[in-house]
Amino acid sequence: MRTLIIITALAVFPVSSADYIAGFPGKPAADEASRTRRVLMTDVSGDVAVAKVELDYPDARLVDYFTLARLGGERKIIHKSFQRFPKAAAKH
Numbered sequence: 001m002r003t004l005i006i007i008t009a010l011a012v013f014p015v016s017s018a019d020y021i022a023g024f025p026g027k028p029a030a031d032e033a034s035r036t037r038r039v040l041m042t043d044v045s046g047d048v049a050v051a052k053v054e055l056d057y058p059d060a061r062l063v064d065y066f067t068l069a070r071l072g073g074e075r076k077i078i079h080k081s082f083q084r085f086p087k088a089a090a091k092h
Contacts, residue, residue, distance in 0.1 A: 031057070031058050034057075034058050035055065035056065035057050035058070036055075036056045037053060037054065037055050037056070038053070038054050039051060039052070039053050040052040040053065040054050040063075046070075047069060047070040048067070048068065048069050048070075049067075049068040049069075049075065050065065050066065050067055050068070051064075051065070051066045051068065052064070052065055052066075053065075053066065058087070059086065059087055060084050060085060060086050060087055061084075061085045061087065062082055062083065062084050062085070063082060063083050063085075064080060064081070064082045065080070065081045065082065066079070066080050067079035067080075
């Protein structure tokens with residue numbers, strides 16, 4: 001079983017990869033059309049690599065850092081860290 005470590009401003013707690021994946025509905029979010037994603041940086045050294053990805057959502061900007069390894073001829077994500085930056089609510 002793979003375990004993810006979730007770190008918030010208040011706590012650090014482990015979550016199994018199965019529980020983490022179960023938190024996603026398996027279909028696009030209602031606001032999917034207004035979300036953008038872009039790869040900001042990659043660095044490859046032989047069989048390992050890192051990537052920095054920005055996700056711009058209506059309510060937050062997230063920055064993901066991925067560590068990848070070549071396993072069985074394919075690159076696989078072996079680690080993910082991220083930071084969420086909430087956006088201020090729009091004033092009407």
